[in-house]
Amino acid sequence: MGQKVNPISNRLGIIRGWDSNWFGGKNYGDKILEDTKIRKYLNARLAKASISRIVIERTLKLITITVHTARPGIIIGKGGQEVDKLKEELKKITDKEVQINIFEVKRPELDAIIVANNIARQLEGRIAFRRAVKMAIASTMRMGAEGIKIQISGRLNGAEMARAEMYKEGRTPLHTFRANIDYAQAEALTKTGLLGIKVWICKGEIYGKPDLSPNFATQDKPQRKGGNFKKRRK
Structure with a gap:
């Protein structure tokens, strides 16, 4: 099961909180649709800000949006002008x-969505996919991750037949619920x-009851454990 299901949804309520925190009645569907519109708009509007996560909380008259980003200066702007315009x-x-x-992501190398988007941008810039993957693995492990796994699929190097290649270093225990696994997927045109x-990134294991609030710092530096660089072709 751990190999098939999304590692984030599989750990909701255990070591990971929800990205939408509110209660809804009859207009439950409208709120979900509105959350989707907000996230799509922010991801498009702040494409250069390296957004990791968008958490939405609602009260009767107020919507609180917490944006986790590696480049907060782009969102805030000079004197807070950009964030006021965004509001x-x-x-x-x-x-x-x-x-x-x-909320600033202090170590973007340990954030799966940022790593995946960086690889996608490099592939669109015609960087060789093996080079992009190896650079991502090296920088992530250097920042203290316990393990990382990256899969790239499609017409690699312009091959006639599509295939998938997986690269792995360290450990990514998907069946261990206390393992802090970050997961993301991206596309490169x-x-x-x-x-x-x-991209799967293991940041260590969390014991006890963690704080699941949107400002929970999920990027605490874990102890690094060794692992050989491995390649597996599907």
Whole structure:
């Protein structure tokens, strides 16, 4: 089961909190749709800000949005001008008062979505996929991750037949619920077609009852454990 299910959803309520925190009645579906619109808008509007996670909390008249980003300066802007402009834009979308909290991702090399998006940008810039993957693995392990696994699928190097290649270093125990596994997937639109990227990063193990609030620092540096660089072709 651990190999098939999304590692984040599999750990919800155990070591990971939800990205939407609110209660809904009859208009439950409308709120989900609105959350989706907010996330799509922010990911498109702040594409250069290396966004990791968007957490949405609601009260009767206020929507609080916590944005986890590796580049908070892009969102805040000079003197807070950009974040004020962003609040007004979101207010037009939701017709409610919006509060934006910025949470800095201090070690983006340990964040799966940032790593996946960086690989995707390199592939779109015609960097060799093996080089991009090896650089990502080296930087992640250097920052103290216990393990990382990356899978790239599609017409690799312009091959006629699509295939998938997986690269791994260290340990990524997907069946261990206390293991702090971050997971993300991204797509790269290249000249020869669409390439899919999946990234699993193990940051260590969490014991006891962790704080599941949106500002919970999930990037505490774990102890590094050795592992040989391995390649497996599917």
